[in-house]
Amino acid sequence: MAVFSKSPLSESTLGAMSAIADGIALGINRKQAEDALRVNQQQLKSILGSLRDAVWSISVKKFDIVYLNPAVEIVYHRPISEFLENPNLWWEAIYPPDRARIERIWQSIRAGESVGWDLEYRIALPSGEIRSVRDRAHLVYDAEGQPLRVDSIVTDITQRQQYEAALERERQQLRQIVTHAPVAMAMLDTQMCYLAYSNQWLTDYHLEDFDLIGRSHYEIFPDLSRQWQEIYQRALQGEILSQNEEKFELADGTFRYVRWVVQPWYVSSQRLFPNETLAEGFSSDRLQPGAIDAATIDRNDVEIGGIAIVTQAIDEWVEAREAALESTRLKSQFLANMSHEIRTPMNGVIGMTDLLLKTPLSSQQKDFVKTLQTSGKNLLILINDILDFSKLEAGEMRLEALEFDLNTCLEDAIDSLSIQATAKGIEPIAIVDERVPTALKGDDSRLRQVLMNLVGNAIKFTEDGEVTIRVSRAKDDRSAENSSNGDRSQVMLYFEVIDTGIGIGLEGQNKLFQSFSQVDASTTRKYGGTGLVLV
Template sequence: MQKRNYNYFLLIFFAFLLVVSTIFTQTLTDKATQALQKGNIEAVETFKTSNEMQHLVNFSFTLQSRFSQLAAVPDNALDVLGDSLTLFGYNANVLNDAIAHKAPIANLKYLMDAVNTQLNISYAIIDARQHQNTRLMETLTDSLRKSKPGDDVYRYGVLVEKFLESQLQQTLVTNSTHASQLSSYNRILSVAAIIAVLIFTTVIVVRQWQQLVLIKELRLAREAAVKSRNAKDEFLANMSHELRTPLNSLIGFGNLLSDTPLNDTQKDYINTIISNGYNLLHIVNDVLDFSSIEAGKLRIKRIPFNLAELFEDLKRMFSAIITEKKLTYQWEIDPQVPQMLKGDPERLRQVLVNLVNNAIKFTAQGGIRLQVRLLPPDNEETHKLIFNVIDTGEGIPKEKINLIFERFEQLEHMTTRQHGGTGLGLSIVKSLVESMGGTVAVNSEPGQGSTFTFTGIFEKVAEIPAIADKQSDKPAADFSGYTALVVEDNAANRVLIKHLLKKYHLAIELAENGLEALERIQAKHYDLILMDIQMPHMNGYKAISIIREELHINTPAIAMTAYVMENEIKRCFAAGFNDYISKPIEEADIIGKILKWMPVPAEDRKEEAEGHPADSLDFFKELLGGDEAVMQELLTEIGKQWEEDQTALRTAAAAGDAAGVARILHRTRSTFSAFGPNHPIQELLKDCRITGTAENMIHTCEQLIRQIGEKWNFIIISG
């Protein structure tokens, strides 16, 4: 009985021991589980913090890149960049709070200092851009590039991430210590913890892999965007050429026909043809200008012009359609407005043409009135003008007023069919006005008419230049005794140019492509070459390159191009053309270009030299329309090319390569062709003959380089 009781008590003892052991083990298991859960939560938070740190670093690099190129960012994107900076600062503060509550570390403070530095510089750049402080903006942008706060954010971010990783590692070690003190249950829990860690590690690896995939996709998307942009530019250039070539014939023959005896009906017909030809040309120009605005390539000139003459030109331009629609047309310039202003007359004309054309389009009765008044200036060096274009037309519904300046927007779906247009005119007006430092607005009442108002900033003109007497739109010129070669693949354009120049007694010979032109130029001397760019067999660029580089012929050559994009115009000068004229060709323009480049008799040249110093840049300024920005850009390019020509000339002379020296000298003449055929540099190159031994050639080349260098230095100083 006692033995049985003993066994009973022993059983109870073992049961009790088992229960206690189970409770103890369960308690330890619970503690281990809680420790593991706590460690897992910390690991998740650490992972999230690490992930947010990575996003913050990437965000910092992106903002640094965008602000380093802020000059190319359109004004309407500044608000988006400001919001991005706000979000960047907010994320940094949240991340700082999340890490600081764990343990204060010095690298976190350095990280926030780098973030604040980047924010301060970026906000300062936006502020300078909004206040149009270009110099301050460039200084701040240069400071941003040099200091590279994004690199500091990355460096201290990596150190903070290492600290977080260290904390994560310490948590895992603690969990393993707890797990090693337990029985098999604890070992199971340890295995579970390891599995959990592996899962988190897998998640991290997967996320990193996804980021790499995303970066690759973004790179491919960027390459596709660049390819698409290049394709768009090429398409616009080709479209311009294909449309302007037939327009050249249409408008040109229309103008020639209008100079012949016609009855009233025939005059109406031909005026309609010419008017619609110019309408189509305006549509092409709108599309090209819109593309330039989108690409940020729109350039505003700063040249003197007469505002009253511009308004007179507008009146003549619209006189036919005003008469046809039986409307009135008036313009008024406040007497306080200066006669001469400095700005971009062509862009101002384009704005007014779009607004007046729009007013005429939607006005059936009444008329159009233009007003110009002077506003208080922002500074003493500029004039601020306000322009009003008032019509008595259909008016604009209130719900449409906020949309009319958007691209491709028109009042109704039927507007295009009723009135024509692309929907780009007012969008271009808004962009051009803003480029001139102004704003545009509209006030309209349906059925009563509309008033478009815009402002513009123009510089003051210190000296009023002499105004040429405009008695006739057609230039007076007589090219008797001169012969020009016209190279054009379009038969209609060949005939047009032949008949147009025949009126000025200029002998014309025709070639259909570059190959035929080369044959004619080698067989006969011409006083001038007029050459199309886009031709079969051999285009104009290749032909002029051979003429300059291989044949060493310096006959003045004018490119006739339907490509009017800025890069194509620069390409014309780089290829060796002396000048260019865009299609459709206007009679006054082409005669003016020919007068500029046609050789003049010796006695006339002497008189011209007495009136204009040989070293002056009058020819250069006239060629570029007085646009100082373009002049400086071209002078820089000429300087770079002259440095290359000097090096090549010395190398060829040292090698005794007379043919190479001659080729380089002809190339140098093309380099300085923008200064005019009678400039002293051109005279030096024209009269120079470098032959003999290598030693003599080196001596002569150095002497020539020194003489040209003196002239070039004078140009740089005086320019």
């Protein structure tokens, strides 16, 4: 407001004008406040109207409804009009057995002993269905400090309670399953606190006097290594880790052999994963991770709930294995010694047949002596094989590193089998790739022995046709690259023995690298022999 005058204004005029200005300013402020209040009320009404929780305001003195929002219809399944017609309907909707508790709280509020509540009770719907609600209320006072009304928010928690009850049942079932698992097993949450554990867990780790539920794993095992802490963290990230055999040192200095598995377990809005699948996967004779696979669970509805640790003591199994290995070693040692002792007199017998053949003998006698000599040599070959196998089992086999010529080694192997091959009209041949060096260093006697076994087997099962030894560089041999740089210290060769015999079917091929077994017993009766023994 602006006033213009040609002469000075009097004091009375200025006072009147000031009063007018104050009145205008007050009116403007009041209008702004009313507008702001109207906006706030609209915002509050919008917020309360969008809630799915029922909002009440109940008079303390008259015990009637002052305000309610539209969500009352969602929670109580009754139209708002019924509550307006019957102000006590909210009280009548409370399930009768729960009313006494609510009434006591109201009495304490009226007596000034309480300023609100946060409690759960039941309500009855018109259909007769009983639902559970959570009621959070606080007392509002008037300007004089007297109790005016109670504002309350009521939330339907029936579904949550059902889920919690189902979850608790699953937890109890899980604890029962884990408790009686045949292995040492513990389930922990993401904070590494115990949720369940087996009796065997308590026994194996001397924890019989402890109640572990809710306690930290790191509190129970304060000296855990960094390696194990990393294993647990990796499991919490979703990995499954396991070890079939590991040696542990216990607190008393003794050692224990165990196999173990550490894997995550999962929880969703519907249930726990896994429950019985965990224990089923960990049987006493074989330790395997649980059958549940997180990849099969809806990734948007699941999260890691913690980890499961399963260990199984295998001390007896390790001791039995060591005893079996020792028994095998002693047996092999005995066979090696006996084979050596038998070979000495056999050489004498073969030597005597050589001397006999140099004496005057009839043709029949020569045949007898040659048969004896051949049989003796074959027996000596078998004894040498037994000696070699025994050395392998006893861990006494040593490979030599001697210079030799590859062509000579191949010729010796073929010549040793020439009588057997000639008798069947077969002439074994050797083909060496031009890129293969012939001046080598290694154990030529072992190489010759392997080739004789394979070629002899090929001749034995080939009635007509050919037997070929083919030597080439292995496909993954990098020595050819190194040789250009002057490095010729190693070479990897590929040996093939090819024949036109009866061959081995696919089913029989699967047995080649297993412990010795015959593909077909009839072949042994027909052809004889000890097999390839490629284990």
